[in-house]
Amino acid sequence: MNQILICGYKGEIGSFLLNGLLRVMPKALNLWCVDVNETEDETVERIRISDTIFLCIPMGKTVDWLVSHKGLLRGKVVVEQCSLKEWVYNEERLKEIDIRSMHVLFRPSQTPDKRDRKVALFKGQFDEEMAKKIEEITGSEIVWLENAGDHDREMAITQALTHRTLLLLGNALKECHGSTYISKKVVELSDRIKQGDLSLYKSIQENRHLGEHLEKMTNGFKQFKIEDYWK
Numbered sequence: 001m002n003q004i005l006i007c008g009y010k011g012e013i014g015s016f017l018l019n020g021l022l023r024v025m026p027k028a029l030n031l032w033c034v035d036v037n038e039t040e041d042e043t044v045e046r047i048r049i050s051d052t053i054f055l056c057i058p059m060g061k062t063v064d065w066l067v068s069h070k071g072l073l074r075g076k077v078v079v080e081q082c083s084l085k086e087w088v089y090n091e092e093r094l095k096e097i098d099i100r101s102m103h104v105l106f107r108p109s110q111t112p113d114k115r116d117r118k119v120a121l122f123k124g125q126f127d128e129e130m131a132k133k134i135e136e137i138t139g140s141e142i143v144w145l146e147n148a149g150d151h152d153r154e155m156a157i158t159q160a161l162t163h164r165t166l167l168l169l170g171n172a173l174k175e176c177h178g179s180t181y182i183s184k185k186v187v188e189l190s191d192r193i194k195q196g197d198l199s200l201y202k203s204i205q206e207n208r209h210l211g212e213h214l215e216k217m218t219n220g221f222k223q224f225k226i227e228d229y230w231k
Contacts, residue, residue, distance in 0.1 A: 001077075001130060002030065005050035007043075007057055007065070009033040013081055014056035016108040020137035047072045054102075055080045059203050063091050066099070073097045083155065083204050085148035100125040103151065104138065105158075110192060118143050120151060156209035161217065163201060166190045 004021065008014040014035070021031055032046040047053065047069060057065055059082045066073065066080075070093070079102050082088055088099065103120040111117055117140035121131060135142055145151045170190020173183045193201065 001052045001133065003032075003049055003051045004030070005032045005034065005046050005053045007034050007053060007055050009056070010035045011056055011058075012108055013104055014054070016104070017054050017056065017137060020139070024133070024136045044069075044072060047076075050076060052077045053079065059083055059200060063088060063094070066097060067091075067093050070094070070097060083159065083200065084207055085151045086208070089148040101148070101151070102134065103155075104140070105143070106140075107196065110195075114139050117141065120145050122147060122151070152207055153209045155204070156207045156213050159204050160207045160210045161213050163193055163204065165217075166193060 004025075006014050006018050006021075009018045014033075018031075018033060025031070030049075032050060034043045034046050038046075053073070053076060055062060055065070055078055062080060062082055066078065066088075074096060075098075077098050077100060079100050080088060081102055081104065083103065085101050085103075088094065088101075101120075101122050105118045105120055106116060117138065119134060119138050119140040120143045121134065123144050123146055126134070131142055145154065166186060166189050170187045173179065173187050176183070179187075
């Protein structure tokens, strides 16, 4: 990881990784960036001279970007940042690219406490040295997942179902005249979600594993016994 390229450095995750790299990596490191302002020729040239690429572009554009630059990416490490992983790994046109997965599980601008910061990586994709660098760059704890399916099944609960529940409950609570400490926190979290990128949050709701957890949640509401949660 000596010639690093950050694609999408003006977005929240890209700028977060850029600042982290500048903070912890050696001064001799060659660090390149591209975003929407660079021409395709500039992008191609910076891909050519890099050995590791942190791909921080919108999730819906990730596969198309990888396919369009596939010929240039052979022999390089591409660390993608998508909130859903299976659709990247199931894409046959990307089989020749060394794609590795990383997922920043927090919004950097809203998460100052390092105890709340976690980054998901896949087992077997990162050696100890690179994992340690990512830990230092992000100031986060590493969460190790098995593969794309394991990641997306977990994200169906921790992201898609959680977001949907908070948004629905937050709206309902706003119509109430009184409030408790817990209900205020739910409204705060609901409003925090609404400050994010709508297109990203819509994509998160497309998680194919969400339906199974919605069914479990619905059955849980119907069969709910509060004493079961005190065991």
